[in-house]
Amino acid sequence: MKNISILVPESAVAEAVSNPRYMFSAANQFLQASGSEPLFDVQLVGHQRQVKVHDGFFTVTTDKLLNEVEHTDLIIVPALFGDMKSAVGKNESTIPWLVSHYNKGAEVASLCVGAFLLASTGLLKGKKCSTHWAYYGEFRETFPDVEVTDGSIITEEGRIYSSGGANSYWNLLLLLLEKYTDRDTAIMASKYFAIDIDRESQSSFMMFEGQKDHNDxxxxxxxxxxxxxxxxxxxxxxxxxxxxxxxxxxxxxxxxxxxxxxxxxxxxxxxxxxxxxxxxxxxxxxxxxxxxxxxxxxxxxxxxxxxxxxxxxxxxxxxxx
Structure with missing residues (x-):
């Protein structure tokens, strides 16, 4: 059994919390339908039982508090909503927890601008990272010691995964599903959720507006x-x-x-x-x-x-x- 902990930070994008749970739960059904045992124990975890997400429009009930998680194989860090500095500040209490479980051997995957919270842990220092193309400038300015991979849908380095903008995180979820199961299960999920399974770049979606956030x-x-x-x-x-x-x-x-x-x-x-x-x-x-x-x-x-x-x-x- 693979333990998957979906972190529920304050100000998270609601879909980036619910969709990973939906996909891995559906994968369990696919496995059962093929005669295999369910593989994933998927739980929502947070610093409190009720967490307000998406700028307070929704409330998510967590399955476990952070201190109740003894072991996990994969932590998913959802995209954040609104101002990144403020959103990260609201979730500083999750940073030691992320670092602790990574050091115990867990893999960590950030979805879209969840990379801001992940990078705040220091785990990305000297590593490559993907995030939403519209936030490249802000991310580079905030974390100059992390290398942003322009246009990439998925980046993987040292048990840390990150994905590009918005719905690109589905491609990362499929990659993780294939890693833990097999290609056939990933293809089944891609068809079920209508996802282009091997899309590698978000470049065609990028809009260039010039980097003028400077004083020169x-x-x-x-x-x-x-x-x-x-x-x-x-x-x-x-x-x-x-x-x-x-x-x-x-x-x-x-x-x-x-x-x-x-x-x-x-x-x-x-x-x-x-x-x-x-x-x-x-x-x-x-x-x-x-x-x-x-x-x-x-x-x-x-x-x-x-x-x-x-x-x-x-x-x-x-x-x-």
């Missing part, structure tokens, strides 16, 4: 220049001259504040514009390519796929109205 005014000025003139050919020298900073200093400061090189930032702005064109118009690939400042079809396709995980044609077919 010259770099912000350069960012706005790029975003307003993305159709033009923009060089590092042009930008450095525009903000009156030496090229070497400009490149260093740009990378430090935006977490992108200048070239990467230009590419991402252009590709974001291309994505919007594919979504909202019926323009063909060549028209969009020229519109965002590319003249080489191969180069455009290569950069587009690198950033979104899809070819321009696949993206257009997937999202065009």
């Amino acid at each position: 005014e010259e770099i912000k000025k350069a960012q706005l220049y790029i975003e307003e003139r993305y159709k033009e050919k923009i060089t590092v020298d042009v930008l450095a001259d525009f903000v009156a900073v030496s090229r070497r200093s400009f490149e260093r400061r740009f990378k430090s504040t935006t977490n992108n090189t200048v070239v990467e930032y230009i590419q991402r702005v252009k590709i974001e514009a291309a994505k919007r064109a594919f979504e909202a118009t019926r323009k063909n690939i060549t028209e969009v390519m020229f519109e965002v400042g590319y003249t080489d079809t191969k180069a455009f396709r290569t950069v587009f796929k690198k950033i979104t995980g899809l070819t321009p044609i696949a993206y257009r077919n997937k999202y065009q109205k």
